Amino acid sequence: MRGLPCAKVIFLTAANSPHFLIMSQVRVRFAPSPTGFFHIGSARTALFNWLYARHTGGTFVLRIEDTDKERNTDESLQVLLDGMRWMGMEWDEGPEVGGEYGPYFQSQRQPIYDEYLQKLKDAGRTYEKDGAIWFKLEGERYTEYDDFREKEIEKVKAAPVIIDDAVRGRVERAEELDFVIVRKDGNPVFHFVNVVDDIVMGITHVIRGEDHLSNTSKHVELFNAFGVTPPVFAHIPLILKESGPGKMSKRDKGALIEEYEQRGFLANAVRNYISLLGWNPKDEREKMDIDEIIELFDFPGINKGNSRFDEKKLAALNTEYLREMNVETFTFLARPILHTAGVVKEDADEDYIQSVLSLCQGKARSLEELPDFCRYFFLDNYEMNEKTGAKIAKKADPKELLTEIVPVIEGIEAFTVDALQAVLEAYAESKGAKVFAYFPALRYALSGQGGGPDLLPMLVVLGQARVLARLKAFIG
């Protein structure tokens, strides 16, 4: 099954008339090239396509542009598919799920490209030069000195192409140079295969980064040459790096989706944040579940201006998601992270982990910081923060304070928050002091830190024996 039958589909769906659009099924695609990482910009393009498909009840196609044989390994593909799935963007057609318009790898579509190349040849729209095949623009030809290329060059006065962009409105641009569609090594170039695949796969809406806006005139020229009405284009703004000039590149911090997964960010939070980069629901909603985003997502909400990536905002959203989940889910997510960090052993007691994590869930800002945040619950060789130690020692000698307290704690029969509270308060009162005078020293001796979960519940979870042992060790 190849090219021809699909031409009909195009004919039905690609008309610019809104009437037709309403009547026909939306088909969008995400067409990444597997490079070994999943860039946040690509992820956002994928997300917008996916959202639009879900919003309209259309079809989301995943097409792999793997024409660069060197870089396209199996692992590279897997990174991409994993990332897509992690973000919850299931595709309706594509690798591993199939579909009627396959194959979904460009490397397997050569016969289709040959067929479409022949159409162009038959129409007299190609010629060969330097071993490559060029697409011939229509229009008067002239020669001009080109400042950029620093040489005389043949140009064409082609009629401007009009793009009715769903985000940007009317954009007019004229191509002035013929361009290569098949390299001298026989491989077709991106512009050509992209258009052919969009035709053959019946794509109705092309949602992609603004970096393709200037290429669109080439693409429209090709659509026209094939006699096919182009799809609706929607060019979305780019994501710029957090600081400094230019768009996010793979080397920038926070640029890779797989990195978020490893760092324990929540997929929902990442997806929510990315959806807000260049799109908004036109009201003050920010934290939205995916059904809500799907319902609200549409072209008018997409911005024209580029946006700058801000990890702090992502982190804040992530924290919100962390806070609202139930302890079981939190534990489920936290456990592997603690295990990887060597904080929790394989045979650790499940109830103990659960009670530690229920104390930490409302306090820790991210899963990423969790190992450091709660290491002392599991290991005795926790690090003593020197700054905190010095700060506490300024007010009173912690060893003296704790020496007083140890027998008090030792005397408790039922080691509960209430008991601790009562006993400590009574003791403090007897000394004419306030109970909070003892808190920082206690926390420091037991955890080495200045902050953490509520103190008394923390003592209870650690258990009387361990608390006393640590206090005694601290006093020396």
Add this chain to the structure above:
RNA sequence: GUCCCGUUCGUCUAGCCCGGUCUAGGACACCUGGUUUUCAUCCAGGCAACAGGGGUUCGAAUCCCCUACGGGAUGCCA
């Protein structure tokens, strides 16, 4: 160089299409105060923007023009 796109608080953005309700709203960050027995949370408050210039108009963040700045394209990369 040429072409295309863009420009509201530090950042993400609302408002712009259909000019007056904008002494420009929200969120993140930051600062202050309150709550909390510590820490964090939470609550209250604060700081902070229509890129510049011209025009149209009784009135412009909103419409038009110019400039500046930013981004992209200009590959036999995708």
